[in-house]
Amino acid sequence: MIEELAPSLYRIEVPLPNSPLKSLNCVFIRGEGKDGRHLLIDNGFNRPECRDSLLRDLRALDVDLHRVDFFITHLHADHCGLTTDLLVNPAAKVWCSQGDGSTINRFCRESLGWRDYIAYMESHGVSNQQLDELLHTHPGIIYAGSEPLPFTPAKHGDVLDYGLYHLHVCSAPGHTPDLLCLFEPDQHILFSSDHVLGDITPNITHWPGVPDSLGLYLHSLEATLTLDARLCVPGHRSVFTDVHGRIREIQAHHANRLNDVRRILNERGPQNAYNVASHMTWSIRVKSWSDFPLAQKWFATGEALAHLDHLVARGEVATLCSGTQTLFRINSATRCQPKDNDNACAKC
Numbered sequence: 001m002i003e004e005l006a007p008s009l010y011r012i013e014v015p016l017p018n019s020p021l022k023s024l025n026c027v028f029i030r031g032e033g034k035d036g037r038h039l040l041i042d043n044g045f046n047r048p049e050c051r052d053s054l055l056r057d058l059r060a061l062d063v064d065l066h067r068v069d070f071f072i073t074h075l076h077a078d079h080c081g082l083t084t085d086l087l088v089n090p091a092a093k094v095w096c097s098q099g100d101g102s103t104i105n106r107f108c109r110e111s112l113g114w115r116d117y118i119a120y121m122e123s124h125g126v127s128n129q130q131l132d133e134l135l136h137t138h139p140g141i142i143y144a145g146s147e148p149l150p151f152t153p154a155k156h157g158d159v160l161d162y163g164l165y166h167l168h169v170c171s172a173p174g175h176t177p178d179l180l181c182l183f184e185p186d187q188h189i190l191f192s193s194d195h196v197l198g199d200i201t202p203n204i205t206h207w208p209g210v211p212d213s214l215g216l217y218l219h220s221l222e223a224t225l226t227l228d229a230r231l232c233v234p235g236h237r238s239v240f241t242d243v244h245g246r247i248r249e250i251q252a253h254h255a256n257r258l259n260d261v262r263r264i265l266n267e268r269g270p271q272n273a274y275n276v277a278s279h280m281t282w283s284i285r286v287k288s289w290s291d292f293p294l295a296q297k298w299f300a301t302g303e304a305l306a307h308l309d310h311l312v313a314r315g316e317v318a319t320l321c322s323g324t325q326t327l328f329r330i331n332s333a334t335r336c337q338p339k340d341n342d343n344a345c346a347k348c
């Protein structure tokens, strides 16, 4: 599906089969004249259903792939999985942030990186059997690109000129550690990727090496409010115009989630992130936590962990170790208390 949003600027819907996200918004900006470079913002999973659909739509727009440069907003495979497949011109630019670009390349060279990353979740209550199943079924793993990205780092404040548009690179870490948006100030268009979505709420999860990804995200949302954005082209679902109103809704959503987590810890005492997630309020249409599909349990646990990390950063919640598990409790203490736990870890 192709939608012309403005002159020479198109939203191309790339299907994401079996994903609750339904589809990815890939953006095509046509270059000026017969030699001008085109820009493709994000592209899709590395799977035939995405590749065939995107190539068909690019053909319908009469696009010569040799003239296409690429902009990758963040490391998720539904946004970058097809990049090296589409890269037919070795001189083409592939813009990506240093942080997310390096992570894409590290994970595609070292397949064990994924195992280390998800094994971390074991300490937060996801079982080893669930983790093993995730390694073989998670779309972000099995549909990732197979080759490293030959990327050129883009950073906050850079301006990329393509066709009629001057695209200002805006750093918006949170959804991933080094996510980039693009803002076109003359047309007031924000290409928000998964930083701001209209119909669904962006997933905020824990990232290794990032102590408080929700705090980072909330800070990025405040920074986005300073842009005079009047049309938002998100990474998924419909475009929308009330950008500031939507940001306020997302801020309120996380304030509610934080209250939900405080309530659970107050009512139920020390919990690991998996158990906190099982008691949180989710919009998914299933009867109980046990009916959640495994991938949704994984997302929910990551989301719970991001909120718990944020409360730890604010000093409202403390962690304590219970054997190999990390528990969270309402407390200002930040060290294990042996009286609370006979299996205090060696660090404590």
Ligand SMILES: [Zn+2]
Binding pocket: 074, 076, 175, 194
């Ligand atoms: Zn994403």
